[in-house]
Amino acid sequence: MSATTPVPRQQKSAxxxxxxxxxxxxxxxxxxxxLFPYPFVTACCAMEFMSVSxxxxxxxxxxAALPRFTPRQxxxxxxxxxxxxxxxxxxxKVYEQMCEPKWVIAFGVCATSGGFYQNYAALxxxxxxxxxxxxxxxxxxxxxxxxxxxxxxxDKIAGERHPIINQDF
Amino acid sequence: xxxxxxxxxRVQASLGAQALETGMAHGILxxxxxxxxxxxxxxxxxxxxxxxxxxDVTATDWPQRRPRFDVVYHFYSARDFxxxxxxxxxxxxxxxxxxxxxxxxxxxxxxxxxxxxxxxRFRGNDDLRPLLLYEGFVGHPLRKDYPKQREQPLVPYRxxxx
Amino acid sequence: xxxxxLTTLPNPIRPAFTKGLTPGSVIVxxxxxxxxxxxxxxxxxxxxxxxxxxxxxxxxxLHRGFEKECESHxxxxxxxxxxxxxxxxxxxxxxxxxxxxxxxxxxxxxxxxRHLRTxxxxxxxxxDHLTCVAAALxxxxxxxxxxxxxxxxxxxxxxxxxxxxxxxxxxxxxxxGLARDLPDGWLQRLxxxxxxxxxxxxxxxGLVDRNRIFIDRMRDVGVIATAEAINWGFTGxxxxxxxxxxxxxxxxxxxxxxELEFEIPVGIKGDNYDRYYVRMREIDESKHMxxxxxxxxxPGPISVDDRRCTLPEKQAVYxxxxxxxxxxxxxxxxxxxxxxxxxxxxEGANGxxxxxxxxxxxxxxxxVHCRSPSFVHMGGVHRMxxxxxxxxxxxxxxxxxxxGGECDR
Numbered sequence: 033m034s035a036t037t038p039v040p041r042q043q044k045s046a047x048x049x050x051x052x053x054x055x056x057x058x059x060x061x062x063x064x065x066x067l068f069p070y071p072f073v074t075a076c077c078a079m080e081f082m083s084v085s086x087x088x089x090x091x092x093x094x095x096a097a098l099p100r101f102t103p104r105q106x107x108x109x110x111x112x113x114x115x116x117x118x119x120x121x122x123x124x125k126v127y128e129q130m131c132e133p134k135w136v137i138a139f140g141v142c143a144t145s146g147g148f149y150q151n152y153a154a155l156x157x158x159x160x161x162x163x164x165x166x167x168x169x170x171x172x173x174x175x176x177x178x179x180x181x182x183x184x185x186x187d188k189i190a191g192e193r194h195p196i197i198n199q200d201f
Numbered sequence: 202x203x204x205x206x207x208x209x210x211r212v213q214a215s216l217g218a219q220a221l222e223t224g225m226a227h228g229i230l231x232x233x234x235x236x237x238x239x240x241x242x243x244x245x246x247x248x249x250x251x252x253x254x255x256x257d258v259t260a261t262d263w264p265q266r267r268p269r270f271d272v273v274y275h276f277y278s279a280r281d282f283x284x285x286x287x288x289x290x291x292x293x294x295x296x297x298x299x300x301x302x303x304x305x306x307x308x309x310x311x312x313x314x315x316x317x318x319x320x321x322r323f324r325g326n327d328d329l330r331p332l333l334l335y336e337g338f339v340g341h342p343l344r345k346d347y348p349k350q351r352e353q354p355l356v357p358y359r360x361x362x363x
Numbered sequence: 364x365x366x367x368x369l370t371t372l373p374n375p376i377r378p379a380f381t382k383g384l385t386p387g388s389v390i391v392x393x394x395x396x397x398x399x400x401x402x403x404x405x406x407x408x409x410x411x412x413x414x415x416x417x418x419x420x421x422x423x424x425l426h427r428g429f430e431k432e433c434e435s436h437x438x439x440x441x442x443x444x445x446x447x448x449x450x451x452x453x454x455x456x457x458x459x460x461x462x463x464x465x466x467x468x469x470x471x472x473x474x475x476x477r478h479l480r481t482x483x484x485x486x487x488x489x490x491d492h493l494t495c496v497a498a499a500l501x502x503x504x505x506x507x508x509x510x511x512x513x514x515x516x517x518x519x520x521x522x523x524x525x526x527x528x529x530x531x532x533x534x535x536x537x538x539x540g541l542a543r544d545l546p547d548g549w550l551q552r553l554x555x556x557x558x559x560x561x562x563x564x565x566x567x568x569g570l571v572d573r574n575r576i577f578i579d580r581m582r583d584v585g586v587i588a589t590a591e592a593i594n595w596g597f598t599g600x601x602x603x604x605x606x607x608x609x610x611x612x613x614x615x616x617x618x619x620x621x622e623l624e625f626e627i628p629v630g631i632k633g634d635n636y637d638r639y640y641v642r643m644r645e646i647d648e649s650k651h652m653x654x655x656x657x658x659x660x661x662p663g664p665i666s667v668d669d670r671r672c673t674l675p676e677k678q679a680v681y682x683x684x685x686x687x688x689x690x691x692x693x694x695x696x697x698x699x700x701x702x703x704x705x706x707x708x709x710e711g712a713n714g715x716x717x718x719x720x721x722x723x724x725x726x727x728x729x730x731v732h733c734r735s736p737s738f739v740h741m742g743g744v745h746r747m748x749x750x751x752x753x754x755x756x757x758x759x760x761x762x763x764x765x766x767g768g769e770c771d772r
Contacts, residue, residue, distance in 0.1 A: 073402040074425055075768055076450035079494065079531045083520070086513040101398045113402070116771075118335040119424045120356040121372040122396050148443070151349050152342050153334075153428035160358045172531050227466050227705040253593050257706075257734040261721055273719070275706055275734070279593065279607075282614040284706065307596025310742030318430075328379070333423035333771055335375035342431055349431055355373050 059194040063107075063133065064186040065095035070106035072126060075113030077140040077172040089175040094182050103129040108185075109162075114142035115155045127162045133194070135165045135185060140172050147171060208281045212250050216242055229275075231286045236272075239289055240299045243274070247304055252276040252285060255305035258312060260319040262345045269293040272321055274301075291321065300326035318343040378407040379419040388416055391753070395424045399502050399757040403767035404741065406748070406756070413752045418745045422738070425767040433731035437697025438464055439538060441731065446532040448733060449769040452491035452712045454483045454523075457536030462617065463707035463718040464538045467700050468671065475663040476540050481619040482656040483523075483535070484709075485649040486553075489560070490519045491712035491764075492642040492649075499639065499761030500571065503580060508567045515563040518556050525549060538698060539673050540666025550657055557650050564646060581636035585747040585759035588633060595743025599714025599736055600645065601763065604630035604637035611710035622659070623652050638762040672698050697726030706734075713737055713764055737770035 071081060085091050085099070100106040103126045115123055127136070138158055141147040144167045146156035158164060165188065168181040209230045217223050219242055222233035234242055246252040256275040263269055274287040291298060300323040301308040312323040313332040320341040323329065331338060335355065340347050383390060388411040394400035403424040409416040429448065433441045445460045446453040458480045465472070472480075497512035520530040526549060527533035527542065535542050571577045587597070589605040602609050608627040612620040628644035630637025666673045670689050679686035702724040708717035714736030721730040740763055747759050 071398075072396060073398075075403075075427075076447050076531060078402070079450055082494070082497075082513055083517050083530075086517075087510050088514060088517050099398075114425060114427055116424060116426055117352065117354050117356075118375045118426065119395070119403075120354065121375060122424070124356050124372060126396055149427045149432065151428035151431055152347070152351055152353070153426045153431075155354070156352075160354075161356045163359075174530065226703065227707075229706055254598070255596055256708075256715065256717060257719065257732070259719060259732045261730050275717070275719070277715075279609050279614075284708075286706065305596070306594045307739055307742055310738065314738075330377055330379075331423070332421070333426040335423070336377050337373060342428065345434075347431075349428075349435060355375060357371075 056194050060190040064189040067096040067108045068100045068106045069096055069108040069110045070103050071099050071110050071112055073112045077112040080172040081112045084175045084178045096182055107134050109136045110139050111143040111158050112139040115158050116153050117155055120155050120161055124161055138164045138167045141169050209283055229284045229286050233288050236289045236298050243301055246276055251280050252278045254279050255307050258315050260315055260321050264345045270296055272298055297322045297324055299324050302326050376421045383409050387411055399760055401765055410753055415748055415753055418748045420741055420745055422741050423771050425771040429772040433728055437726045438700055443534045446534055447768050449766045450531055451494045452487040453532050454487040455711050458484055459709035459716050460718050461536040461538050463705055463720050466705045466707055467703050467722055470539050470667055473664050476665045477619050478656050478660050482653055485652050488712045489646050489649045490516055492646050495764040496642055502757050502761050508570050511563045511566050515560050522556055539669055544665050580758050584635045584751055584755045586634045587747050596739040600638055600641045604641045605633035623655055625652050635758050635762045711736055735769040737766050741770055
């Protein structure tokens with residue numbers, strides 16, 4: 033058998049395209065209901081994170097209840113609270129340790145932009161060092177806002193491409 | 202409160218000679234002392250007068266003044282419920298005072314903080330590594346001449362396309 | 364994705380030791396991103412087998428430049444920063460800071476404001492202790508107790524939000540008074556919540572107090588003696604757990620504490636179990652105080668009638684030129700605080716929370732320094748960790764209740 037040459041994209045059959053689209057839809061549906069968050073908890077927003085994950089608001093309903101306290105087993109990095117310049121290398125390292133696919137939520141205004149800490153100590157938003165998928169504003173955000181954010185992220189995951197074997201499939 | 206006020210009067214009468222200036226400010230006895238008499242005065246406060254709780258050490262920056270810095274200490278007596286503030290002035294060229302670690306264990310951390318924030322050196326405290334700041338941070342952020350927004354990032358920023 | 368390579372990442376800290384004292388010992392790094400260190404503390408420990416030989420505690424991962432930030436805000440506009448020091452009990456911070464400024468200005472509060480501040484400070488203290496106990500229990504695996512306590516804490520948060528507009532960080536204190544008066548029916552709901560709290564807290568008592576696993580992990584772990592605790596500057600529930608009834612609310616009564624009847628719960632030997640129990644008992648005492656304060660509250664103004672600090676009535680601003688000028692000056696220039704310096708301390712939920720203020724006159728503070736209990740506790744926490752098992756580090760750290768915002772400022 034000779035080595036197969038990769039088929040150029042534009043020459044793929046319609047059936048293949050149909051298959052990959054349905055596959056993406058299916059994998060996205062599965063992935064959006066099994067988010068394992070890694071809470072990178074630093075500051076005030078942790079109080080709301082505790083509320084969100086317990087009885088009254090209950091993120092279990094969205095399949096995002098069980099926090100994994102090791103980045104290697106999680107696929108959603110929730111950066112909860114201010115990240116200072118001293119904390120920045122730790123955040124980078126945690127992000128690098130997570131396996132693909134992975135998503136990042138900036139929880140609260142400090143993680144989003146530094147908030148009202150515009151000084152020598154605070155990092156002006158975590159997107160300066162890692163890519164972010166979703167920003168939740170508020171200082172700290174109310175639990176309803178966080179739930180809304182998680183649902184928005186689920187929509188995003190459902191609409192994404194999900195390559196599982198190679199770039200094409 | 203009677204015994205506490207008596208105590209402050211006794212402290213004032215007894216330590217007044219070693220102080221450059223004494224006075225009461227909002228219920229706290231303030232003693233302005235020289236840097237050399239800091240350890241003897243603090244020692245007598247602890248041993249003779251029972252000021253057993255070392256609350257705080259910080260500094261104040263007066264850029265227009267010589268000497269430039271005030272080093273400010275607060276002590277509390279858990280028996281008589283009164284506080285004493287010691288203030289000593291140090292020069293910018295040689296901002297050195299003696300450490301209080303042999304008297305109070307809690308001075309260890311607070312002197313580290315004061316050292317990194319204002320650059321005050323505490324002679325005898327051998328552990329003045331950065332505490333709230335990080336290795337490689339240049340300057341003393343709470344000095345008035347440190348610009349508030351001068352950042353010294355440890356992680357290089359990504360190029361974010363808007 | 365354009366991330367710079369990982370290998371260039373610098374280490375923000377320099378550990379005090381990199382080699383063990385004995386050949387068999389190992390250096391272990393714990394944190395800062397670790398659930399048991401609340402995300403902001405790094406502990407470098409030397410362990411021999413399972414026993415901790417010595418520890419090097421690093422904080423500063425949440426240093427946000429509070430004191431520098433204060434020097435570029437007016438006395439009033441820095442209140443939101445003060446709130447975010449101890450975010451579990453933001454109202455206590457508010458009132459401690461406001462009282463320090465009021466001392467400098469020589470302002471006497473109205474009785475209603477005094478009582479209301481006391482009530483809210485105690486309410487806040489309850490929320491703080493609930494958070495601390497809930498987190499400590501969860502870290503030991505008692506998830507049910509965590510859910511009970513967080514549920515009742517959520518009721519408290521929502522209830523405070525009815526008054527202040529925010530669940531966690533309220534910005535409710537004002538120099539010379541409070542932001543607004545109580546809404547209708549607030550006190551009635553308060554009594555309902557206090558009754559519900561009894562049920563929830565009793566359930567937690569039933570779950571853990573005499574639980575064999577809990578006792579084994581808490582009793583005789585993290586012991587500290589009174590003399591040692593004072594030497595390391597400990598205050599608050601940690602000092603009280605060693606058997607010393609030191610409490611600023613009793614020793615130097617401020618606000619309305621002089622008129623209230625309450626006890627100071629103390630522990631027996633200063634271990635984790637005592638710290639847990641002191642906090643639980645303080646919740647009871649706070650409830651007792653709140654019930655007294657509800658009866659003491661009389662109608663009246665909540666802010667002093669002093670144009671140096673209190674904004675005029677909105678109606679007057681629209682109709683009288685003088686009121687308009689005062690409003691404008693207070694908003695644009697800020698409060699003019701006379702030159703001077705003061706240190707004022709309140710009994711925070713974790714210990715002595717002091718503010719050292721220096722004013723040179725004018726609308727902006729020259730220096731605001733916060734004497735935070737958590738920071739001082741971190742300076743001495745190694746005395747409670749050394750010599751115990753590595754697994755004991757988790758309950759001990761939980762019972763100390765380190766709050767990052769307050770510790771690193």
